[in-house]
Amino acid sequence: MGADVNFADVEIKTGNLDASKLEISDRTKLISPVHYSGQPADLKEFSEIAEENDLKLFEDGAHALGATYENKRIGSLKYSEMAMFSFHPVKHITTGEGGIIVTNDVEYYEKLQLFRSHGITKNNLVNESPGDWYYEMQELGFNYRITDIQCALGISQLKKLDTFVKSRKRIAKRYDEIFEDNPYFDVTLEKENRESAYHLYPILLKDKFTNHKREIFAKLRQEGLGVQIHYIPVYKQPYYQKLGFKNDLCPVCEEFYKREISIPMYPTLGDEDIEFVKDKLFKVISEFD
Numbered sequence: 072m073g074a075d076v077n078f079a080d081v082e083i084k085t086g087n088l089d090a091s092k093l094e095i096s097d098r099t100k101l102i103s104p105v106h107y108s109g110q111p112a113d114l115k116e117f118s119e120i121a122e123e124n125d126l127k128l129f130e131d132g133a134h135a136l137g138a139t140y141e142n143k144r145i146g147s148l149k150y151s152e153m154a155m156f157s158f159h160p161v162k163h164i165t166t167g168e169g170g171i172i173v174t175n176d177v178e179y180y181e182k183l184q185l186f187r188s189h190g191i192t193k194n195n196l197v198n199e200s201p202g203d204w205y206y207e208m209q210e211l212g213f214n215y216r217i218t219d220i221q222c223a224l225g226i227s228q229l230k231k232l233d234t235f236v237k238s239r240k241r242i243a244k245r246y247d248e249i250f251e252d253n254p255y256f257d258v259t260l261e262k263e264n265r266e267s268a269y270h271l272y273p274i275l276l277k278d279k280f281t282n283h284k285r286e287i288f289a290k291l292r293q294e295g296l297g298v299q300i301h302y303i304p305v306y307k308q309p310y311y312q313k314l315g316f317k318n319d320l321c322p323v324c325e326e327f328y329k330r331e332i333s334i335p336m337y338p339t340l341g342d343e344d345i346e347f348v349k350d351k352l353f354k355v356i357s358e359f360d
């Protein structure tokens with residue numbers, strides 16, 4: 072879009088964008104927080120900052136389908152103008168590929184429809200119509216259309232969303248119980264007025280283990296645990312390095328990256344699997360005590 076991006080730091084307790092760390096300049100147009108791991112970011116605080124500085128607020132809800140903030144689902148748009156959801160296979164529900172954007176602004180709605188379909192429309196014509204065949208390409212758009220076949224899958228998946236999210240919450244609650252006060256790692260904090268949809272279950276290694284994270288990670292995988300790290304700080308990616316971002320731009324994010332491991336989280340994870348995860352985690356990490 073020709074816009075520049077900048078990054079702001081996160082909170083160590085949630086991994087979410089930290090409202091107190093935003094640097095707003097007179098070129099800033101938009102704040103776009105991710106609801107990391109499925110826990111809604113501080114929408115109220117972000118919307119206050121947006122209002123004071125005449126900015127837009129767009130939510131990246133890819134982790135947060137089915138999550139709630141002040142008892143309303145993410146996508147209700149009480150505090151923002153847009154929220155996006157992804158239906159990539161790893162997300163809560165899938166259409167194979169694809170996603171949706173919800174908006175409460177008619178102008179954005181029409182722009183998005185143009186953008187999705189080559190910038191072509193039969194509505195709100197710029198020139199006078201010479202006949203019924205007429206259409207106009209008004210903007211540079213692309214083919215970002217989801218197929219009807221994918222939508223059919225999405226509609227049937229949507230019916231299962233509540234049971235999927237319920238399972239994820241049950242698993243998270245069980246993890247919370249068995250990991251309470253353990254000597255190896257902390258779990259993230261669930262803040263007030265919101266409920267996570269638990270796309271991920273991140274754990275944060277205690278400081279004394281972080282120097283061994285590479286070996287811990289490799290051993291967990293050897294033991295059969297499908298662990299992953301979410302995420303490499305975006306500004307460390309070669310594309311952003313080429314744009315001139317410093318390698319240690321956000322100190323809290325650096326710490327989060329050093330400590331974080333995502334452990335298995337999916338709706339069919341059973342009680343025995345949860346015990347297996349715990350046993351392997353405690354066994355592998357305790358070797359480095």
Ligand SMILES: *Cc1c(COP(=O)(O)O)cnc(C)c1O
Pocket residue numbers: 105131133134156157158159169170
């Ligand atoms: C998956 C994901 C995306 C990208 O979704 P696409 O469907 O690939 O466009 C964006 N943001 C977050 C946080 C995601 O998890």
